[in-house]
Amino acid sequence: MPKFAAGVVRFQQHVFPEKQELFERLSKGQSPEALFITCSDSRIETAMITQTDPGELFICRNAGNIVPPHTDNTGGMTASIEFAVAALRIPHIVICGHTQCGAMTGAMDPGGLEHLPHVRKWLGYAEAAVAIVKDQGDTLTPEAQMRMLLEQNVILQLRHLETHPSVAVRLARGDLRLHGWVYDIEKGTVDAYDAASGAFRTVTDIYAAEVAQYATTCEHGDHR
Amino acid sequence: MPKFAAGVVRFQQHVFPEKQELFERLSKGQSPEALFITCSDSRIETAMITQTDPGELFICRNAGNIVPPHTDNTGGMTASIEFAVAALRIPHIVICGHTQCGAMTGAMDPGGLEHLPHVRKWLGYAEAAVAIVKDQGDTLTPEAQMRMLLEQNVILQLRHLETHPSVAVRLARGDLRLHGWVYDIEKGTVDAYDAASGAFRTVTDIYAAEVAQYATTCEHGDHR
Amino acid sequence: MPKFAAGVVRFQQHVFPEKQELFERLSKGQSPEALFITCSDSRIETAMITQTDPGELFICRNAGNIVPPHTDNTGGMTASIEFAVAALRIPHIVICGHTQCGAMTGAMDPGGLEHLPHVRKWLGYAEAAVAIVKDQGDTLTPEAQMRMLLEQNVILQLRHLETHPSVAVRLARGDLRLHGWVYDIEKGTVDAYDAASGAFRTVTDIYAAEVAQYATTCEHGDHR
Amino acid sequence: MPKFAAGVVRFQQHVFPEKQELFERLSKGQSPEALFITCSDSRIETAMITQTDPGELFICRNAGNIVPPHTDNTGGMTASIEFAVAALRIPHIVICGHTQCGAMTGAMDPGGLEHLPHVRKWLGYAEAAVAIVKDQGDTLTPEAQMRMLLEQNVILQLRHLETHPSVAVRLARGDLRLHGWVYDIEKGTVDAYDAASGAFRTVTDIYAAEVAQYATTCEHGDHR
Amino acid sequence: MPKFAAGVVRFQQHVFPEKQELFERLSKGQSPEALFITCSDSRIETAMITQTDPGELFICRNAGNIVPPHTDNTGGMTASIEFAVAALRIPHIVICGHTQCGAMTGAMDPGGLEHLPHVRKWLGYAEAAVAIVKDQGDTLTPEAQMRMLLEQNVILQLRHLETHPSVAVRLARGDLRLHGWVYDIEKGTVDAYDAASGAFRTVTDIYAAEVAQYATTCEHGDHR
């Protein structure tokens, strides 16, 4: 019955042999381009969205794409961020929220989480975003409120990220760049946070330069 | 320079349109087959290893594929497990470790983590596995010790998983199944834990029945 | 009025002199046979139930005979277990629940604990056992549910015990044995957990071999 | 080999039948005279020292007879104290330290606890007592320092006890009495803390009145 | 609009020049006479109440003049007390409560703090004082209850203070003195706790000796 179990057998028999060379090279070590933090939601396939190969993204996933602020308490996110930023010295961090997010729906309505006490407490890390939406977005439609929350949550988690010493020092040094994304599951589009304007804009717009440059240097290659 | 930024533009322009129907359907909700817990390591591409489509795996990733035992303290793993098991009622949980794991290398030699205090503390959740390897594997080669640790860590995290109330109740009820895997990056193979014998065996062996059944029911389909 | 105060005077004047030799020997150090974890309930007299002398049981007692799972947080149980298992190298651990347990009654009905917030939170460590009873035992009588909870709680605390590194390493080495008991206050009987069958059986049955062996070696002695 | 296993069989076959009446009565409920907090040390047999029967002492035992001060964090001691004082309304609390205490030896020399991190942290609750001994007792012999520590630790844990709301309110009301004891394993004597003088005196001296009263009322009975 | 912003400009242009000598001397280091712990309430001006100059009081202020008891957890109060007592070796500590205290009003009626979850939790450190008032003061007028709470809270925080190792050791050594005050905002009077009698008395009464001595030695000076 579990399809993924049959899948892994298929993978090792049919898929891996074709990629053997890549994996042999990767077994020497990883030097990913980005720490990619996103929701656990099953509809997000990180490799597909970013069109990356194994070895390119160091990935952290939890319900709600939450990043607790830095404190003396250690959790999985704090440790994984420290590993990615201070040990692997990854040059980019992406926090990627998404539409239809069950965690964010719960954050807006904690009453519905009565039987999920840990989810409720974990979503406390989105509390400042929820408070802003309830205060500033009270005249919006539920859909617009949810969109506002997705964006505010990404902005808040970026702010939390900046309280981590390993992140702060590299931001000061100028060799780390933060990205805040919202992925629309239904439309397949991604919007990115533009700190200068304080608003989200399409990735085509935000990354125009990167796309152009990448197109030039990789003109003849197919990277997937 | 960030390839993933160019990738996401490419995704929304060229890849998504072909999958539009799937994503439209997915935007109605998710009912994944498994909660898949694995390391953040960039060389693990969950969709590729399991040959699954978007919508099939609810994914949690952190450095070392750690599952803290259940306590009153809430962290990302505790909350995400509760969400997956008690709210989404997912029928399978996989904990997937892997070879060449930087986190596990650190767990064996905490001295090398002096400048990574949070990583060190997080790997404390693997301490029982490390202690077993140091005690029982002291005559083994470093490679064999590391292999033993990868396996012991997966077994320990499975045990931690069983202390979570949402997991315990569904195990008692018999509608949840746990899987412990070790993925070999270089060879592309996956071994799975066999609780009956207390040892790891090849997935081909462990999942022979599932593969056979799946082959029959899906004879004519290509699921990727 | 406090009888125990008069008792301690009586002890030092009348009882101790007869046992002086034993205590002189014990003042050189302790090497107890078991770490005995049981409820604080006044009706459990550990020395009487186990027919042991001073020096034979290292005893931890708290409301509900709870063993929190191992985490980075330190509490009395975690510290005392570490001391008993890693420093004193005690070869047996018993977790002993009991009938008529006020703590377990509270765990089944947390509503009644409104004015006892710490008791309520502490009993959260029995939450997985309670959840199993509520799910699997919903057609049982209250008495049978309580019995099921007493047993499930002992099983859960044994599982928590196995997450402690000092315990895990000695279990792997094979020189530590765990025992799960339920003591019936009214009948004076003790049932013990049989991991092989997953059920509780009478101690006469479980320890038949030990009793026989002990009877042989100690034929002429009276150990109390 | 485990003597306690043979002992429990012996208990239920030979000892319990003689006490059946007492246990039948006790199965109706407990109303113990004291909450008795002492060390886990195997050489302390609470029933023997206090010459009490089952049903008379609600017992908490941990390494070092520690009582953490009251905070929002819940542990076994905090919960068990709340249960004993607020629910069972027990009229006396005894904190009983003892000579030859391995925990207190560790508290004086934390360097020796390098491989027992949880023990070390737990003994942090005795830190104020240790600091006083190191400062005020620096010209004493090691034996005198240890004696001083045993007493200071009991005094400190009494102070911690007073920070618990359930204890504070009943002390203010005047229906709860605290006792601080040090039990000498080798000599079989107990000294008790006299708050008025700030010193420890023999129990014969401290409880002269109770002994006299008890002797009168129970003249013809044998309570053990 | 912000008056304090205009004030600071005025301070540096007009006030500081007159005190330049004092501040030049102070820039060499501080050796304050007291650690002064009081509420954040805007109506308490510490320098005015104590008629002290810069350099004389090391000041900690939080809502409710709370001192958490010593544990392994570190907070601002625990750290600041350690710094003041162990590093600066300050000879006096004052805990100063006050009338009209919003925090204490909240502590008496936690229901009113529903939207202030952190305030509610913080005031849990006054829980033992509240419990005493509710139990012992139930026949008093609300005003008398509040007065009783202000005093009981100061007494409780003094008790918490004594659990801090740095404080305990210096109290044992006899070179640290604790003071418990309640300041009446409307009347301008201060009452101080008299440990001997367990009651609060006027400062004129409590400090009669200090005032006399100070008057003699400073007869001709004006210290403000």
Place this chain on the structure above:
Amino acid sequence: MPKFAAGVVRFQQHVFPEKQELFERLSKGQSPEALFITCSDSRIETAMITQTDPGELFICRNAGNIVPPHTDNTGGMTASIEFAVAALRIPHIVICGHTQCGAMTGAMDPGGLEHLPHVRKWLGYAEAAVAIVKDQGDTLTPEAQMRMLLEQNVILQLRHLETHPSVAVRLARGDLRLHGWVYDIEKGTVDAYDAASGAFRTVTDIYAAEVAQYATTCEHGDHR
């Protein structure tokens, strides 16, 4: 000997009577203009620096003028901020560091804090600022490094402040303003953070408009 004790007697006899009217008015309630967060250092007299009267500043003071980021854990700062911002609705928050700060000196050299474990842990909240100074200021003189740390610490604590939900929502609404100051004890000057340029400038410069406005409206008054 304690001058502050003589001072308080002097205050209530000689100083208060002159201010009776103000205090009578204040006893009706407080509506302070700013939440003023500064170091416990004895050389900072908040009323003098800001030329404010009682009732104008709600004051929080701790070693290092630290603001922990918002988490589920409650401490004195988190609670006091919530009280000031969400209950009192104070329109300004100032974080005021200062030269010669013992806490910041300790933060730069944690080795010197070996005997002050809580101070060391508390200063962990300044870790990101220290890391930036050690990385970016490694060629500076010690004095310039310390100055850089004072400023970076204020900036970091402002960032922590923004993670508190009560603060975030009011910033979004636009009715709360944050101020970051460094006070120079020796020179009597205050510099303020200019978020636009990312640098500190003199208060005369930053608050030119406020001073002008205030001068106009209060032309004939003396507010001290």
